[in-house]
Amino acid sequence: MSTQIEKVGPQIPSSRVKSGIPGLDALLDGGFPAGKIVLILGEPGTGKTILCSQYLHWGASQGDEKGVYVGLNEPKPRFMAEMSALGMDFANLEKDDRFAYVDATEVRRIPEQAKVGRIPVGGRELGLARRVVVDSISDLVFRFPNIEERRPAVLDIVEVLQSTGTTCLLTSELPSTGVDRILQPEEYLAEGVILLRMLKDGARSLQVLKMRGSKVDSIPRPYVIKDNGLEVYATEEVYGQSAGK
Ligand SMILES: Nc1ncnc2c1ncn2[C@@H]1O[C@H](COP(=O)(O)OP(=O)(O)O)[C@@H](O)[C@H]1O
Numbered sequence: 001m002s003t004q005i006e007k008v009g010p011q012i013p014s015s016r017v018k019s020g021i022p023g024l025d026a027l028l029d030g031g032f033p034a035g036k037i038v039l040i041l042g043e044p045g046t047g048k049t050i051l052c053s054q055y056l057h058w059g060a061s062q063g064d065e066k067g068v069y070v071g072l073n074e075p076k077p078r079f080m081a082e083m084s085a086l087g088m089d090f091a092n093l094e095k096d097d098r099f100a101y102v103d104a105t106e107v108r109r110i111p112e113q114a115k116v117g118r119i120p121v122g123g124r125e126l127g128l129a130r131r132v133v134v135d136s137i138s139d140l141v142f143r144f145p146n147i148e149e150r151r152p153a154v155l156d157i158v159e160v161l162q163s164t165g166t167t168c169l170l171t172s173e174l175p176s177t178g179v180d181r182i183l184q185p186e187e188y189l190a191e192g193v194i195l196l197r198m199l200k201d202g203a204r205s206l207q208v209l210k211m212r213g214s215k216v217d218s219i220p221r222p223y224v225i226k227d228n229g230l231e232v233y234a235t236e237e238v239y240g241q242s243a244g245k
């Protein structure tokens with residue numbers, strides 16, 4: 001089995017933030033780069049929300065790092081129930097002020113409030129947060145169908161998040177993962193990009209497309225979703241159709 005290491009940019013040592021997803025840190029040179037924004041890209045059902053929740057849950061329960069989830073497509077009760085079914089008890093973490101859910105579904109629905117830079121990120125909920133998730137950016141910028149308009153909207157959000165100094169995961173819904181897909185502005189603007197894919201044979205594949213300033217393993221690796229969330233098989237290879245980029 002070969003292990004291909006891709007070097008991206010100068011090797012500046014940066015502190016790493018543990019992902020909390022079994023197997024993933026091995027691909028990321030130890031974890032997500034601290035204080036940076038990483039985009040989780042994938043079609044619906046690939047496990048983006050679960051991955052982000054594991055990231056927050058691990059930080060709050062194991063790492064003593066407060067997490068904030070900015071939810072744009074599902075109301076809090078549904079999120080809490082879905083994650084509870086996967087063994088993540090956010091209600092208890094919330095009581096201890098180690099977790100906060102920011103319901104931003106209204107921001108998405110009410111046009112006058114849709115100014116992207118005014119999402120509640122940066123507000124009091126962020127408090128002492130160290131980990132932030134915005135799920136999903138597509139729900140926020142769906143009003144901008146063309147890329148020229150979408151880019152400043154995404155940049156706006158990225159700048160707000162960067163100013164907080166927290167380590168952020170942003171999710172983005174991919175309409176298609178074909179080879180001819182159009183790169184979204186958030187892929188250029190985020191420091192890291194992880195692509196989740198469902199292959200035709202039902203297998204799942206996770207690939208680190210970029211992680212600025214980090215040595216990463218960019219080979220597509222298999223992952224599964226089980227009763228306790230995602231697990232990545234960091235040393236295995238993806239077999240089957242369209243496993244490539
Ligand atoms: N207990 C479980 N066992 C196996 N798969 C599960 C379980 N719970 C959820 N899933 C799978 O997780 C996926 C949904 O994950 P989610 O994070 O909501 O996706 P996304 O946010 O990318 O749309 C679905 O494919 C579903 O089948």
Ligand SMILES: [Mg+2]
Nearest residue numbers: 048049050135
């Ligand atoms: Mg989701």
